[in-house]
Amino acid sequence: MxxxxxxxxxxxxxxxxxxxxxxxxxxxxxxxxxxxxxxxxxxxxxxxxxxxxxxxxxxxxxxxAPVKTGTALYVSIPNPITFNVPGTGRDRLVEIKVQLMVRGSDAEEKVKMHIPSIQGALNRAFSQANADDLITEAGKAAIRDNALKEVQKTLKDVAGKELVEQVLFTGFVMQ
Missing domain, CATH: 1.20.5 (Single alpha-helices involved in coiled-coils or other helix-helix interfaces)
Known part of the structure; x- marks a missing residue:
């Protein structure tokens, strides 16, 4: 045992x-x-x-397309863009924090000088959105592309060049 x-x-x-x-x-x-x-x-x-x-x-x-030269620099829009968007169920409040990618310090300085015009262009681009589209990733990409076109158009009118290469959303809140 x-x-x-x-x-x-x-x-x-x-x-x-x-x-x-x-x-x-x-x-x-x-x-x-x-x-x-x-x-x-x-x-x-x-x-x-x-x-x-x-x-x-x-x-x-x-x-x-032209070759992209220079160092990528990021210009932050100082205040988040806040706006209302219509939806099928109800209207929604959206807040987006934006940064702009530019190439070279000269472009950075010019973009910083025209921030109010850029904010206006972003408001125009974002006002065309609706809540149902912003829920999807494709909708966010579409509004980002639309914002880039509006910003480039505005900068071409004001500064003579399309200085912004990308519009980046660093914060996105929808309530």
Missing amino acids: AEEELQMEEGAKKSKLMIIIIIAVVILLGGGAAAYFLLGGEDDAAMAEGAEQMQMEGSETESS
Whole structure:
């Protein structure tokens, strides 16, 4: 009887030891796999394909669009744009914080000088939206594109150039 209890204790100790070893191996393998995926680079074939595709796109864009040079800088609109939008169930209040991406410090200074005109353009663009569209990601992308067009149009009229490359929403609240 004592021998059976002793064998059961040894068996329990061995099974606990096996479980600990298995857990340690799983953790090590999981950590190694995570490190491989996070720190590992692309393979040579994928890199060559990406470079080839960039060359093809570069040759297409050289003739159709100007090359974007200069450091990307971000100009923050000081106050969030707040507006009401109609919806099917009820009207909603929307608040959007906006930053504008420009290239180069000259463009940054010109955009900062025309912030009131830009805010007016953003208000015009946002007033065309409705709550049902703003709920979806596609609706937000559409209003962002519309805002970019309005801002570029305004800056072309005021400063002579389309200085803004992107309109970015850094905050979006709809109630």
